Structures are given as C-alpha cells and as structure tokens.
Amino acid sequence: xxxxxxxxxxxxxxxxxxxxxxxxxxxxxxxxxxxxxxxxxxxxxxxxxxxxxxxxxxxxxxxxxxxxxxxxxxxxxxxxxxxxxxxxxxxxxxxxxxxxxxxxxxxxxxxxxxxxxxxxxxxxxxxxxxxxxxxxxxxxxxxxxxxxxxxxxxxxxxxxxxxxxxxxxxxxxxxxxxxxxxxxxxxxxxxxxxxxxxxxxxxxxxxxxxxxxxxxxxxxxxxxxxxxxxxxxxxxxxxxxxxxxxxxxxxxxxxxxxxxxxxxxxxxxxxxxxxxxxxxxxxxxxxxxxxxxxxxxxxxxxxxxxxxxxxxxxxxxxxxxxxxxxxxxxxxxxxxxxxxxxxxxxxxxxxxxxxxxxxxxxxxxxxxxxxxxxxxxxxxxxxxxxxxxxxxxxxxxxxxxxxxxxxxxxxxxxxxxxxxxxxxxxxxxxxxxxxxxxxxxxxxxxxxxxxxxxxxxxxxxxxxxxxxxxxxxxxxxxxxxxxxxxxxxxxxxxxxxxxxxxxxxxxxxxxxxxxxxxxxxxxxxxxxxxxxxxxxxxxxxxxxxxxxx
Numbered sequence: 001x002x003x004x005x006x007x008x009x010x011x012x013x014x015x016x017x018x019x020x021x022x023x024x025x026x027x028x029x030x031x032x033x034x035x036x037x038x039x040x041x042x043x044x045x046x047x048x049x050x051x052x053x054x055x056x057x058x059x060x061x062x063x064x065x066x067x068x069x070x071x072x073x074x075x076x077x078x079x080x081x082x083x084x085x086x087x088x089x090x091x092x093x094x095x096x097x098x099x100x101x102x103x104x105x106x107x108x109x110x111x112x113x114x115x116x117x118x119x120x121x122x123x124x125x126x127x128x129x130x131x132x133x134x135x136x137x138x139x140x141x142x143x144x145x146x147x148x149x150x151x152x153x154x155x156x157x158x159x160x161x162x163x164x165x166x167x168x169x170x171x172x173x174x175x176x177x178x179x180x181x182x183x184x185x186x187x188x189x190x191x192x193x194x195x196x197x198x199x200x201x202x203x204x205x206x207x208x209x210x211x212x213x214x215x216x217x218x219x220x221x222x223x224x225x226x227x228x229x230x231x232x233x234x235x236x237x238x239x240x241x242x243x244x245x246x247x248x249x250x251x252x253x254x255x256x257x258x259x260x261x262x263x264x265x266x267x268x269x270x271x272x273x274x275x276x277x278x279x280x281x282x283x284x285x286x287x288x289x290x291x292x293x294x295x296x297x298x299x300x301x302x303x304x305x306x307x308x309x310x311x312x313x314x315x316x317x318x319x320x321x322x323x324x325x326x327x328x329x330x331x332x333x334x335x336x337x338x339x340x341x342x343x344x345x346x347x348x349x350x351x352x353x354x355x356x357x358x359x360x361x362x363x364x365x366x367x368x369x370x371x372x373x374x375x376x377x378x379x380x381x382x383x384x385x386x387x388x389x390x391x392x393x394x395x396x397x398x399x400x401x402x403x404x405x406x407x408x409x410x411x412x413x414x415x416x417x418x419x420x421x422x423x424x425x426x427x428x429x430x431x432x433x434x435x436x437x438x439x440x441x442x443x444x445x446x447x448x449x450x451x452x453x454x455x456x457x458x459x460x461x462x463x464x465x466x467x468x469x470x471x472x473x474x475x476x477x478x479x480x481x482x483x484x485x486x487x488x489x490x491x492x493x494x495x496x497x498x499x500x501x502x503x504x505x506x507x508x509x510x511x512x513x514x515x516x517x518x519x520x521x522x523x524x525x526x527x528x529x530x531x532x533x534x535x536x537x538x539x540x541x542x543x544x545x546x547x548x549x
Contacts, residue, residue, distance in 0.1 A: 044153050045139045052135050052160035057128050058426040060170050061121035065430040065534070068505045069358070070120045070172040071457030075476075077104035078118055078461060081111060088460070088471060089479050089486070093263070093276030096254050098211040099174035106130075116465045120172065120458055121431060130176050131169045135160040137183035138365050144190040144230075145369070146333035147376055155372035158314075159365050163421025164307040168361050170425075174213040175361035181209035182216055182223075183365055186336060189227035189243075199227055199239040203246030210251055214280075216362060218347060219340050220247070226336030285352035296348075296355040303360050306421050309414055311360065314341060314367025317374030324377060334373040340366040382406070433530030434459060437501060437538060440527050442466040445499075449473065454480055454519060455501040477506050481513040494519040494541065502537040 077100040079088040086097045106126040111118040138159045142152030159165060169176055185205035191198040206223055209216040224240065231239040258264040258273035266272045287294025303311055318341040321331040331338070344363040348355060382402055441463060445451050448467040454477040455463060468474035472489055479486040480497075490496040493515050500506065500519045510516045523539035530536055 041139075041143065041149060044149065045136060045156070048139070048153060048156050048160070049132055049135055052156075053128055053132055055161060055422060055426065056131055056166055056170055057125065059428070060124045060128070062429040062431050063425050064167050064171065066120050066434050066458035067171060068456045068458055070124075071460055072476075073100045073103055073172050073174060074107070074118070074120055074123055075457055075460050076100040077107060078111070078464075080104040081108055081118075089476065089483050090271060092271040093258065093273045094279070095174060096211045096214060098208065099177055099213060102177055102212065103172065119461050119465070121435075124170055124172060127170060127172060127176060130180050131160065134169075134176070134180045134183055134365065137180070137187050138368060141183060141187045141190060141365075142369055142372060144187060144192060145226075145337070145373075146329060147369075147373060151372045151376035151379075154375060155368045158310055158368035158371055161418065161422070162307045162310040162364075162368075163418055163425065164303060164310055164360070165364055166422060166425045167306055168358060168364075171358075173358050173361060175215075175358045178209045178213035178216045179362060179365060181205050181212060182219060182362075185209060185223055186226055189223055189336075190230045192230075194230065194232045194235070194239075196235060196239055196242060199231060200242045200246050202227060203243030204250060206243075207247040207250035210247075211254060213362070215359075218343050219362070219366075222336045222340035222343065222366075225339055229332075229335060283354045285350075286355050288351050289348050289355060296353070299355050299357050299359075302357060307417070309417065310364070310367050310371065313374075314363075314371045315345060317367075317370040317372075318342060318345075320374040320377060321370055328377055330373050330377045330380070334370055337366040337369040337373070341370055378406070430534075433534065433536040434503075436529040437503075437527070437536045438462040438466070440529075440538060441468075441499075441501070444527070451498045452496060453499040453501060454497060454506070454516060456503045456505045458503070458505075459501060477516050478509070478513065480515040480519075487515075490515070494522060497541050499523075499541065500539045502539055504533055504536075 075088045076086065076091075076097070079085055080097075080101055081104050085091060086100075091097065103123075103126070106129060107118065107123050110123070110126070117123070135156050139152050139156040142155045143149070147155065160169075182205075185202045188198045188202035188205060202223065206216075206220060210220075224243070227240060227243060228236065255264060255273060263270055263272050265274050286296045286299065289296040289300050291297055318338045321328070321334055321338045322342075324331045325335075341363060344359075344366070347353065348359065438459060441448075441453065448463075449469060451468065451473060453463060453468060453474050455474055457476050460474055460476055463474040464470050472486070475486060475497075477500075480490065481487065497519050500516070500523050502520060502525075506516065507520070510520050519541060520539065523541045525537040526540045527538040528535055
C-alpha cells in the first residue's frame, strides 16, 4: 500500500515540476506498493487493530443486552452444526442461509471443545474475528482510495472505535458478516494492480455479501463505480462484465436452491422463497425517520444516543466530497463510498420504509471513509502550498496554527463523547437478568425433559444445554403460533405449556400472537429478575381449575 494515488489515477495526471497549480493539480506519483511491504502502514494498522479488539472485546458478553435476532442466528448456526438442517425450526426463506452457515463455521471449534458454551453471550467473541478483518479492510481500502496514511488510520478509528460501532459490531448480526464481504469486494475492486481476477473476485465477494444479508444488494452500484474508476481503460469492459457475471451466477444459486427443493413458488404444505421475499417487501413501515414519534425516529435517536459524530459527520463528509468533486482528487477517489452513503441515506429517508436498528451497520465503513476523506480534504485546503512559494512565513505559521486549532477542537468534542460511550460498553452488565433466568430454569425446574417453556431465542440455546428438548420442549415463542410443525403438537394451545419466560421481546410481541398472549394471561410470575421494562419474568401456566401445571 502507499500514501499516493492508485496507479490508474496517477497515470492520468500530467507530470509537473514544482508546486501544484491553483487548479488543484497534483504532481505525478509513483505506483503504490502493497501494505505488507510498508512497515509504517503495518505498524500503524497493527496498533489500531489491537486497540479495536481490546475495546470491543472487553465486557462483550455483558453489553449490550442480548437480542432475539442474535439468538435466532446462533440457534440456526447450531442446527447446521448438529446436522439438523438450515434452522432449528422450519426454514422459511426469511434470509439466505449463508450468513448463519458462516457463524456455524466461526463457532464450530469452541462449540466442539465446550458444547455448553454455544450461547449468545459467549459466542459473541467470534464476532471479534469479523470486526478485526473489517477494520483492517477499511484501512487498506482507504489507502487504495488515495487517502494519506493518517486519514486511512482515522477512518479505521471511526469504524472500529465509535461507540455506535462498539455496540453493534459486538452483536451476532448477519450485517456484520455482510459488511466484511462488501469491504473485501471494494478492496479488490480498487486493486492497484488492476488484474482481471481481482475484479472477478470482487464480484464473488459481492455475491457472498448479498447472500449473507440480501439488503447489501443496494450498495452494488457504488461497488461497480469504484471498479470502473480503478480498472484499466483497455480491459474495463472485461473487468465489469466478469464481475457482474460472477456476482449474478453466485447470486442465482439461492433461487436455484429453492427451485430444486420445490420451494421457489407458493404451494400447499410447504414454505416458499416467493413468500419469504413477499414478507420482507411488505413489512409494515416504521414511519418517516424525521417524524418525531415514529418508529424510525426512535431508531435514529438510538443511533445518535451512542454517537452523533460518525453518522452526522459521515453525511457531512459525503456532502463535502460531492461539492468538491470537480477539483478534489480525494473526492473523486472516494466516489464509491460517497455514493454508498448517499444510497443508504436515501433509503433511510423513505416516507414509510421499514428501518431496523441494525441498518446503520451496513453504512458504518462508508461513513467512516467519507468522514476521514472529508477531514483529509479540509486538511489539504488548510495546509497545502498551492498559493505561492514566496508565501510569508507568518502566513504559513498561521495556516498550521489554524489546522492545530481545528484538530484540538475536534478532539475536545469527540473524545469526551466517545469516552462516555466506551465506558458504558466496557463496564455495564446489561445481561444479568438473562443469566439469572437461565440459572433459575436450570436448577428450579424438576424435570426439564418433560417441561415445555416459551422463550425468546436469546435464551433458547441456554435451555437446550440445560436439558430441555430442542424445538418442542423449549419453544421459540413465535413458533407457538406461526409454525404448523409446533402448533400441531399443542392441540390444547396454551394449556399444553408449563412456563413462559416473559422477556421484553415476548411482552412486546405477545399482543399479535394468540397462544403467547393467552399463556401470558393465564400465568403468574414465580421469579422476576431485573426491574422496569428490562425485567425478565418466569411465569408458570395456571390450569383452568385455578392451579398450576
């Protein structure tokens, strides 16, 4: 890697001697070397990587609170490990399965060594591998997109040490794996050597990202723009065609899989890919993101609660790069990431779109890169020598003083906010109620093998390890109403259950699930852990006669 422009850009810049002109032209630069041959890059990247892994790994099992999505993906990965299929219940094409297959590979060795460790809190440590690879790719991509060393490092810091990143990258989300593959695709697309196989590889990595989390499909235009800018003019058509073909052929493997199973289209007695896509496309919207009181507004506030700098600063950086497009080399080099930020922002601003809390994960690396790029553009404008070689010394001193003041002011604003967010992440135990509930169900229930419990997926694997029967003994609460394979084993409905573990997720969604709602109504708490909205109640089902099962 290098601090200079990529080879394809450098070849189009005429050689000059002396200072750059007022038009912003740059001197001819040498082709970039590779990261592994640049000791300063390796040392800087290694130091930052160590800091990111320490901060993200510290207290990773206890903060943030376990989420139902994490439990779902990990339970599906466990099912793959056990050879029981693509999911612990009926696989219904809610997402392509490649994401949790990767999680199964990541967690396979620790689960083999210690089967009882296959729980959400413990297996979050596997996400450090993904975070570390992604952080390094942000640095490498920044260097390939012509950012100076310090700016690429700044992008890596924004991506890995923002409190928003610390919280979301710890969690077992498909988005985090998809981001890693997307960054690999961009890094290959911006390869300075411009080999055709790098561009084919970018297409393969992009397809893998989409099959990991299908929403990464929207970033493909930004990827192909990056590839267009960094491919050789003589081979550009072959590069783009090869990348698109590789991406499409691998992507079509998913509908082909459904077709071979006879589950591509709806039909009696089976799930279908069509129904899964239809469900995702017709989910109720969460409102306009700028409409106070809407669900999307609440999601936005949850992001800004952890960090305002990266989301808002990244948007400002993207706007700065777009405004300075014509005369800024940095803006042109970062065209792909800037376009990605614009796409994500446009989708988030849909009048009534569905906006999940993990949506911002997909935008984090691009926000980090354009914020670092915008910072580099400002630094260049303040510090560059384009005015005159005869510039007075006091003017030069003033410009450097201004740069120092701006840097100190930014640090004075960012550091305290990030410190508070990071301190919360490394010191708070948000999962004590979950751990206490798991321990109670392991020790206080006399016959787990014959007990039927409704739980959210965050606790599902815990109870499996405690001896409850997978699937029909410990039941993911949604399935008690929505999965025929489960409901047929409950001919009396809620009366065939023994306990309900009423976590915040169960209490929130019970209103739309008749069996769960009835189980909640006809039960009484026998143990409560935590307080307020975050409490977890273990509720025992009451029989119609007034007793308990």
